[in-house]
Amino acid sequence: MIRAGRLLKNGTGIMSRIARPALTVSRSVQRCLYQSGPDSSEKETIVKLLYNIGSKKEVEQYLGHFSSVESQKFAVIKVGGAVISDDLATLASALTFLNRVGLYPIVVHGAGPQLNKRLEAAGIEARYEDGIRITDGPTLAIAREVFASENRKLVEALERLGTRARPITSGVFVADYLNQEKYDRVGKIVRVNRDVVESSIRAGCLPILTSLAETPEGQILNVNADIAAGELARVLEPLKIVYLNEKNGLYHGTTGKRIETIHLDEEYEDLLKEPWVRYGTKLKLKEIKELLDTLPRSSSVAIISAEHLHKELFTHSGAGTLIMRGHRLFSEQDLGSVDSDRLRALLLELDPSISSGRDSAASYWQKLAQLKADGGQYWIYGDEPYQVAAVVTRAAGQSVSVLEKFVATKAAVLGNITDNAWKLIARDHPQLVWTVARGDDNLAWHFERADGSWAVGEDIVFWYGIEDWTQIAPLVNAKPSKPAVSSKPAMPSGPAGSRGYSTMARRGHIGRRGYATASGSPLRVGLIGARGFTGRELIKLIDGHPRFELAYVSSRELAGQPVPGYAKSPLDHVSLSAAEVGAIARAGRQAVDVWILALPNGVAAPFVDAIDAATSGVASAEQPIVVDLSADYRFDATGRWAYGLPELHRKDLVGWNAGRIANPGCYATGSQLGLAPLLPYMDVARLPSVFGVSGYSGAGTKPSPKNDPAFLADNLIPYAPVNHIHEREIGHSLTRIANPRALDSPVMVQFTPHVASFFQGIGLTLHVPLRQSMSAKDVHEVFREFYSGEKLVHVTRDAPLVRDNAGQHYSVVGGFAVPPVSGGETGSASLAARRVVLNVTLDNLLKGAATQAIQNMNIAVGIDEYTGIPAPEQPTMSQS
Template identity: 55%
Template sequence: MGQKPKISALSFISLFTLMLSRLKTGSVATRSLASTGRFLLRPTMARSLPAQHKIIRSYGQDQSSTAEKETIAKLLYNIGSRKEVEQYLRHFSSVESQKFAVIKVGGAVLTDELDTLASALTFLNRVGLYPIVLHGAGPQLNRLLEDANVEPQYNEGIRITDAKTLEIARKVFQQENLKLVEALERHGTRARPIPSGVFVADYLDREKYGYVGKIKSVNKSGIESAIRAGTLPILTSLAETPDGQILNVNADVAAAELATVLEPLKIVFLNEKNGLYHGVTGKKIDVINLDEEYEDLLKEPWVKYGTKLKIKECKELLDRLPRSSSVAIISAGHLHKELFTDSGAGTLIRRGHKLFKYDALDKIDPDKLRHILEAEDPAIKSGQTSVASYLRDLQQKKVNVYMDEPGQVLAVVTQDPTVADAPAVLEKFVTNKTAALNNVPDNLWTNIKKDHPALTWEITKEEEDGNLDKSWHFERAEGSLRNPHTGKTLFFYGIEGADKVKKTFDGFSGRRQFSTYAQQRRGYSTQSRKNVGLIGARGYTGRELINLIDSHPHLNLTHVSSRELEGKPLEGYNKEKLTYVNLKPQDLKDHDEVDAWILALPNGVCHPFVHQIEQDVKDGKLQDKSLIDLSADYRFEESWTYGLPEFNREKLAGATRISNPGCYATGAQMSIKPLLPFIQSPPTVFGVSGYSGAGTKPSNKNDPAFLKDNIIPYALTGHIHEREVSYQLGTPIHFTPHVAPWFQGIALTVNIPLNKSMSSRDVKDLFSEFYQNEKLVKIIEGEPPLVRDIAGKHNVSIGGFGVQADGKRAVIVTTIDNLLKGAATQALQNLNLSLGFDEYAGIPSQ
């Protein structure tokens, strides 16, 4: 089988349902999701979507409708990277509305998962998409037939439909159709019932099957009218003869006929099992590429009965459709993940392309080779080299070239035959967007890995921004190393032994590495990977940390602990499959393989964990560990190192007890520290945060409905961050926090009385010099920084630099993402310094 490369589906739908439950009555087009609920988690979820109205097809042009679509699109970032989500949104929005997706819903789904289905469909509609839904009602029909003492009859798998059966079927279909429409409308989604009038049919064989139809044509007008009116069309599989006789048609058959006429990007069959399963291993089949696998697949002894029939039906359907179309077999709760992420969730069936391997350049179509290199290779597009010179250099090497049939993906692997046991080198791996969206690179990668047990490859900064981003490479590598001088990253797999790995790294870096702190910060470490455990993984910051560790070159996440999510699979982490656990303090001694624990717990909760670890270390039951505490519990403890790297870097290197600063506290200190020698009297800090800063426990401070058109001041005196900043800076400050109706990001306006007269330029120059070597501090010229520009960013932005006319009061404006540099990103800086890695390892460059 091929592989398909990223909140839990149940959690996602639950969050979305919670959000919908908070909607007030009124037009969907005039609601703003900024006022709908406290559901907006994210790995990177509240990162702004530039020009989102261009990505998502609009229904209504008012400002609140646009805000709704932008906000709900951000919820998608719970399940995948921003890049892949945006790719799919553009992809789906590039076709006519009726060509997005045909979704066939089984009758059992309507009975068992109605609310989940309605939430999933509502979600799609909220991002401007209009799936065409066609449902069956088999189980319901059987139940009513049994009540009427009518025994169902089948011939060759087709239900024989007599007059009595048809009478009951018509009633059942109408009931189930209205049931789904009403469920959607309860969620605030407009839907139109279309129980008949779409399919025109003749009798399949009246003598043999009775009132069973064979579809001859499809009337699209009702579907198109529904979509033009901004409603989801909800269809049944009932057909009619030209003279008006109703006929029964199998819902799978009707969905296939509908797809043949509409040619959608996606044909989705919803089932309870969430896909097709391998008959021997019992594992779900992720992807079936028909052009490559169909014939061999049908020869497998376990491919029989319903599985065989479904694969054959999909083959026949996709052979009639454009190659861009695909079939997904998925459960209702996983629908969003299947559609918007590379990893998917169910079984994806597509035609794909045949893949070819060449051992000589003269066997390849030169025009096809030239076309993809000129279109997609950064070195050739930038003029660094030409196609001709690159191909000339390849003539001198032992080479394998991998391509797909239309020439949308290219990989070039070379081998040095003069060096024993030398790993192969992946010199080129380029793909266009269409192939990336259809996962063709993954199929090619599978073939490369079969042929080459050990492999190294490098990517440049330009390639990180290509159609395959950096995370794609991390997921396929066993190790990596970034060279900060060249900006390149080296990846490898299959290289056994520390000496061979070091040799590979030394060859890449061109110089020996040392383990001193200064060298590590400016260079990179050759240390092996370290294991990290995360306690408190349910919250917003926990999700961000999982995301960052997932792309970290030296860290493995081995434990994620959450009482609420215990037993559920961890979504969004790709290095290995993990399940949430509920760790108690006494459990930690049984996990000596963990090198560092991150405590992402509420204030006052982590002390038992710290105490137990220190007692177990004292008793010899456990090796000492690095502990990063994200709460306020140890920010005033002298025995702990305060984790603000820009001010405390040397102490953090190798530290094993680190208290991560608060988000407001980080921004406030960075706003004041350069002016500390010139402060006349206590600075005043006016802070406004998005509601993610209020956590996930329901309250007015994280209720968008309560926050709409509002800003809430709280903790007017004595806030923990006021005490924290005063303690760390050694001078009192006055701080008043507020919460506002955006999700993440903080704005701080800081008034600082000065003991000497200064100009705006003096203040700006002072800050520029103070932070001149800090990668995560950005000094803003001109207008003050805006909070909308910081969401999803890993830096702090400092600007404003206003000075009162007499030069004795400076006003600094600072913005910071409270979930990233205010929490998760800073925690990763501290973890890197504690474990001896490059401080910025795993932190995306801005």
């Protein structure tokens, strides 16, 4: 079996953020920062919160990386004056967060906009020469006041959050006049007194520096904050030099898109030839290159906004622009052109077949030589220090290439070298196939780079650029069970799990794929509880699914009757007891791959217990997946059940190890989709409220006034006005996002359900109290970013309508409204104005139940998340 090697030894590899779109920590973490002060468990709590923006492995990897150096060598952060004036709370929160996980960033700030404003008020014209501010006596006098004031603002903002900070407005930078005749009191730094900075850190305080310098005689001189930060970095040699700006990075002058990564050794010369790289952009790049050329290769520069700082530091995907020296990459087609000894050492350490002794490097070299002698080709990819290596082969007469090995050291992962190596492979091979074990920790990374996948035994075969499975089957020694349904490359639909070259066109399949199809051997499904409305919808979805097929459909009332709406094969209802389900489960996945329990609350346990007993001692990869649609396991505290709301908990559902999935309730799904993006902005002292109205299909098939059309005509029935189970479910799940350690004190929500005279669909109106005033535009942007790329959550400015969403497989969030705030409002009036009202619609039988179950099953078995979920029947509401 052809197999791509592990990305890192012992499972430490690229863990793509296939989990829900990341809450930037300045959002998700603020809740913790405002609710609790430091205690012995706080670092652990905040580290867990970091998992909301990246995988556990990523977070631990970077924390270990950062904490392995001296405190003063973690990061130098240059803060522009505009960030202090416009985004002080976010900046203070971000710095507090870093400090509470044991890190000590060193801040150097400017105050350009504030200085210009003060100079204008004083009637002093701001003058520049060669982009440098001419600083005469009156200008310097005001500059000293402004720098001290802005420094004090930041220090006080940090201390309000419980973070010790030390204002350092002098004594660090020693300078001579840059050109006194030309620029007057502008300095050129000649020495940095690091003792002042290190003393602050030893005292447990974040050092907050201005960029003012002094001559040896004590004359104060003005120095550009970027230059001051760079000179400080040259002395301290930190892992990160961070330039905070409000734009969240550098942007390509032609495409307008943010540049994710620049590897200077590979890209610098070509980048400077771009017609849009001129003036300030060219100067900035030259200054950064000059700086990094003097620092260890492990150092890097990040240009990022304060809000996204944590994502940049703790995830492989990052958020702003990452600039590093990197290493030049190579692509060779002859083993004699590479350093075979270094390649051998890398494979011996990281490649599973060679490190285990099943194969040897020498025999593998011979295999490559024979391939070439037989008219085939091979390619070896890597970087200069051999931190990453890949081998791709193509047999004679074949158009499809095979990725046989792909290995990387920890340094290559942290430096994003792996992703650039992948770009070279994608450039050279328009059609590629590779195989990964189902239990591989890095499956998500592979899914992001594939157009399609197919489970073959204990492996998953991935491919891109291929429309016909028959091209792939001979390469993996597998026979398709039926003709493949092609899977065309989809444009990026969500947050990419990795960075890409800034100057190279990116393949369309990087990022979560859209409504793709998949092919391969059928996955057998047992459905217990088919009589209800949700059961009927599941049957229709499975009938149209290219990979799932029904093996059993159980219903006591319908036993012996044909299953309606299922055309794949003749199938009758059966009535399976818990013991009979256990007996079937004992046969393993050959009998049933997935059990769906579409039963009333309180009924699922005997079936779950029977499956557990039948599969006790069986490896998790051999056990069937169980998806429970009731509320019985949504509050599971054992850690065995994953909560199946992919947009918020996707990372918990990846792979067969997520063997037990609790499907969320319909009201709970819509409510959480409306509340989750606002968690970091909520006023925790006031409860959000949710007013929900459902169609009467939500009341089930058992006759009652709540599903009697005659009784509901011209009527609206409220029910369970307090303590509805969905009310507790909403709070329980949101707590796992906002503060995982506080499940005994969950997020509280007020929820009131109603049933109306329409058949299916849900409309929700949410009132969410805020800690600070926000505009409707701001809130819309929060949601648009949060759900960027989510195929089953659409964001719109307009209030969505239930009738437009009924029968659709996605939810719609919109109608954002914020009360006006007048300058005279105080007290309770001002408090009432700090809130947002929004609307959510979804189909209670589909995204609220059946569609979500299929979505969860797809993720768990390792196929495209949206396989078998019909695309919208009409144009979708744009995420504008």
